[in-house]
Amino acid sequence: MSYFLKRAIFLVPLLLLISLLAFALLKLAPGGPFDKERAPATVEIKRAIEAKYHLDEPWWQQYLRYIGGVLHGDFGPSFKYRNHTVTDIIAQGLPVSVALGGMAFALSLGIGIPLGFWSAARRGEWGDYTGSFLAILAVCVPALVVGPLLVMGLAIQWQLLPVALWTSPAHVILPTLTLGLYFSGRVARLMREGMLTTLHEQYIVTARAKGLNDTTVLLKHALRIAILPVVSYSGPLLADLLTGSFIVENLFQIPGVGVFMVNSSLNRDYPMVIGLVLLYATLLLVLNLLVDVAYSYLDRRVKYE
Amino acid sequence: MSEQGAVSESLSPNQRAWRRFRKNKFASACGVLLLSLLGVILLWPVLSSPTVAKALPGFLSAGLHTPNEHSAELFAPPSGKHWFGTDIHGRDIFSRVIYGTRVSLLVGAVGACVSLVIGVLWGAGAGYLGGRWDAWLMRVVDVLYSLPSIIFVIVLITTLHGALDKLQSAGKLTVTMRDTAKFVGLFVGLGAVSWLTMARIVRGQVLSLRTRQFVDASRALGATHAQILFRHILPNITGIIIVYLMLLVPAIILYESFLSYLGLGIQPPQASLGSLIADGAAQINPIRIYWWLLVFPCSVLVSTLLALNFFGDGLRDAFDPRGDR
Numbered sequence: 001m002s003y004f005l006k007r008a009i010f011l012v013p014l015l016l017l018i019s020l021l022a023f024a025l026l027k028l029a030p031g032g033p034f035d036k037e038r039a040p041a042t043v044e045i046k047r048a049i050e051a052k053y054h055l056d057e058p059w060w061q062q063y064l065r066y067i068g069g070v071l072h073g074d075f076g077p078s079f080k081y082r083n084h085t086v087t088d089i090i091a092q093g094l095p096v097s098v099a100l101g102g103m104a105f106a107l108s109l110g111i112g113i114p115l116g117f118w119s120a121a122r123r124g125e126w127g128d129y130t131g132s133f134l135a136i137l138a139v140c141v142p143a144l145v146v147g148p149l150l151v152m153g154l155a156i157q158w159q160l161l162p163v164a165l166w167t168s169p170a171h172v173i174l175p176t177l178t179l180g181l182y183f184s185g186r187v188a189r190l191m192r193e194g195m196l197t198t199l200h201e202q203y204i205v206t207a208r209a210k211g212l213n214d215t216t217v218l219l220k221h222a223l224r225i226a227i228l229p230v231v232s233y234s235g236p237l238l239a240d241l242l243t244g245s246f247i248v249e250n251l252f253q254i255p256g257v258g259v260f261m262v263n264s265s266l267n268r269d270y271p272m273v274i275g276l277v278l279l280y281a282t283l284l285l286v287l288n289l290l291v292d293v294a295y296s297y298l299d300r301r302v303k304y305e
Numbered sequence: 306m307s308e309q310g311a312v313s314e315s316l317s318p319n320q321r322a323w324r325r326f327r328k329n330k331f332a333s334a335c336g337v338l339l340l341s342l343l344g345v346i347l348l349w350p351v352l353s354s355p356t357v358a359k360a361l362p363g364f365l366s367a368g369l370h371t372p373n374e375h376s377a378e379l380f381a382p383p384s385g386k387h388w389f390g391t392d393i394h395g396r397d398i399f400s401r402v403i404y405g406t407r408v409s410l411l412v413g414a415v416g417a418c419v420s421l422v423i424g425v426l427w428g429a430g431a432g433y434l435g436g437r438w439d440a441w442l443m444r445v446v447d448v449l450y451s452l453p454s455i456i457f458v459i460v461l462i463t464t465l466h467g468a469l470d471k472l473q474s475a476g477k478l479t480v481t482m483r484d485t486a487k488f489v490g491l492f493v494g495l496g497a498v499s500w501l502t503m504a505r506i507v508r509g510q511v512l513s514l515r516t517r518q519f520v521d522a523s524r525a526l527g528a529t530h531a532q533i534l535f536r537h538i539l540p541n542i543t544g545i546i547i548v549y550l551m552l553l554v555p556a557i558i559l560y561e562s563f564l565s566y567l568g569l570g571i572q573p574p575q576a577s578l579g580s581l582i583a584d585g586a587a588q589i590n591p592i593r594i595y596w597w598l599l600v601f602p603c604s605v606l607v608s609t610l611l612a613l614n615f616f617g618d619g620l621r622d623a624f625d626p627r628g629d630r
Contacts, residue, residue, distance in 0.1 A: 018451055025457070029464045136618070140610035142559050144566055144579065145603045148586035152599060156589065246455075247566060251586070262567060265459040273456060281451040 004293060011285050015278060019070075020063065022277040026270050027059045053079065066271065070278070076271035080264065086275040090257060093244070094279075096166060097256035100175055100248070101241030107180035108187050108237070113230060115184070116191025120226075121218055123196065132192065138185025143247045147178040151251065166254045175252045179245055183237060190233055194226040201225075224298055231298065235291040239284035243276070318624075319544055325623040332619020335612040342609065346407040353400060370397035372404040373574050383597050390597035392584065398597060401576050402605050408577040409558050409609070412492065416557040417550050419496020424503025425539070425546065431504070432511025433534055443508065446501050454498040461497070462569050465490040487572055491564070495557050506549055510542045544624040551617035555610045562606070578606040 050056045054065060069076055075086035112135075119131030154160045155174065162171050198204065199222060207217045244258025257276065264272035316324075327333060351357060353369040370387070376395035383390045389398035431442035466487060473483040514520065515538060523537055562579020564570035566586075571577040576584075585598035 014448070014451075017448060021448065022452060022456065025460055029460045030467060136611060136614050137607075140555070140607050140614060142562070144559075144562050144582055144586075145607060148582065148589060148599050149603060152589055152594060152596060156594060243453075247563065250566075261453060262455060262459065265456045266463065277452060277456065280453050284451050 004289065007289055007292075011282075011289075014285065015281055016067070018281045019067070019274055019278055022274050023059075023063050023066070023270065026265075026268060026273060029268070053077070066274070075275040075278075078264075078269055078272045080267045080269040080272065086271050089260060089272065090275060090279065093255055093257035093260065096254060097244035097249075097258055098242050100166075100172070100179065100254065100256060101238070101244065103172065103176045104180035104183070105234070105238055105241050107176055108183035109230070109234070111180075111184035112187025113191050113227070116188040116193075116230075117195060117218075117223070117226075119188070119192045120195030120199070121214075131188070135185045135188035135192070138181055139189065140185075142182050143178050143245060143251075146181055147174075147247060147251045150174050150178060166252070171252075175248050175254060178251070179241065179248045183241070186237075187230055187233065190229040191227065194229040195222060198222045198226040228295060228299060231294055232291050235287040236284060239280060239287050242283060243280045322544060322620075322623040326619055329619045329622065332615055332622075335615040335619070338612045339609075339616060342406065342612070343410070346403055346410070349400070349403045349407075370400045372396065372401045372576065374400075380593075380595055389601040390595075392598060393588065398581075398601055401581060402578070402602055405576040405578045405581045405602065406605055406609065408571055408575065409561065409579065409606070410554075412495065412561045412571075412577065413554040413558040413613075415492045416495035416499065416561070417553040419492055420500035420503055420553060420557075421546065421550055423496065424500035425507050427500065428504035428507030428509075429511050429534060429539060432508040433515055433530070433538065435512070435515070439508070439512075443505075446504055450501055457498050458494050458564065459567075459569065461494045462490060462564075465494075484572060484575070488575075491561070491570060495560055495564075499553060499557055499560070503546075503549060503553070506545065507542065510545060511538055514538050514541055548617065548621045548624050551613065551620055555613040555617075558606075558610065558613075578602050578609070582606065 047056070054062055057065070066076060073087070075090070078084050078086055078089060081089060115131050115135060119128045119135070122128045122131070151174065155162065161174055162168075166172070166175075195218075204217060204222055207221045212221075244256040244261065246258045246262045248254065249256045249258040257279075260272060261276050261280075263269075264276065353371050374396060376391065376397075378387070378391050379393060379395045381387055381391040381395070387397050387399065389402060391397055392401070427442060427446070431439045434442075469478065469483045469486050469490075472478045473480065478486070511534075520533055520537060523533055528537070558578070561570050561577060562582065565577055565579035566583040571580050573580070581602035582599065585595070585602060588595050588598055
């Protein structure tokens, strides 16, 4: 327990370091947030804009000011979307991204785990070949391929589902499929690998020797350990999915935060980028911590110092 | 005969893996498929050059075009003249797909090699030096893992493009030089964000190898650190590195197609499979469906990725010491 507590406390300096890195990266790169706008009429106006956003201070002072704000829950103003704070934009977009990402996550586990389990249980038979082929096929059709094809086929040609937007349950289906299908392949492959490794272990041999039937051995004894690779993959996967996907949000015109990650980096909108980086890093680190907790619960042989 | 028997007894692990790989018919078939694809994309520029095209039989030469050849037939569906149809500028999709496949494979291969160099040096350094160095080097990897890689790539590529465009408009670079530099920048950018897992894998392997007796022996014989690392340790993990490299190529091809979708990948009029799909996706509209713009690049991308993945999987199974999987 104290091990996990120590790691949880260690998250704070780690997040500071990550924000500093992102800040330095954006500051080092040439180009400022207002480059693409019309040039200010006079030097005074330019100075006034810079003074408003404290861009005239040395970079370390800007960073400290930013961190000071973050500690008060203020992530600063967006440079690009004037009159909006970063907190506003994230608060508006995140629920949508979380809903979509959550469903895609459920889809990828819902397809991936049974598929991988089934392949491993039918190892070396046609069932395994079919399952493994489907899993590799899914890994080879990224959102960029699935999305446009689904829109063209199901939405435009046969008009079964809406083309874009995020308003009714029917609007949810295509984006979820587009986002989740690829990862279901990854999960299925991990699940199969995990099962095959576990089935070689001594305690499975023992369980079989005791005369337990196959279903009990696979479901009650093997599954618990075999799922560990999937568990450790689901930490980074969930962090990735919950913070939105550019392609899916762009293709289906969904108002999530995924598009902001890309657009704000392109626009050098520092507060926006660092806010999103902090969001992603926090999610990732916390989820990885939870994964390790789950690990020690599922596999009692795992001991953390 | 008895001598031959003795030779096969003392096969190196890599030779044994090669034998196991050849027994895997499906993966070998994928290898052959990839080789023939490579043949087609390398031969294509020769075939489609006007002098050679004239000498070929009619049905073939009618369909031969160069990727940037404009024609009056905009959005023509697939036909004998344009096997995969034409796009918004009347360019032949078939030749563009061939060209795009070449670019995608090149990007995948070079990007994978860049990340190989960084990842192996970093991981081997951490694993070999051990102790405090190991801890620090791997903490860096951990921190970089928790930064979204897309931000790195965007900042790197937009900075490079900005600098190059400025140099070009100042007359210091020709357009070709600028475009080539952008191309190289893309390789470096892709490689620079994909080396983290490679570093972890190599570090783990080196860590376990460096305490082995043959390393102690060569150290006792006076080998330098570089000799131990490059002559004794790294050759022992080539198998694992090659396997991971083969699985990295499709991953980098995918990453490039994502960048092309953002407009940061291959710059037009050059094309990659990803940028062709992005172009096709941009033409989706409810009035008229140009399915050939999407279906052909997508199916070529998917089959290339499938072949690469099956090939990589076959290699991994062959190198797996637990053999029978």
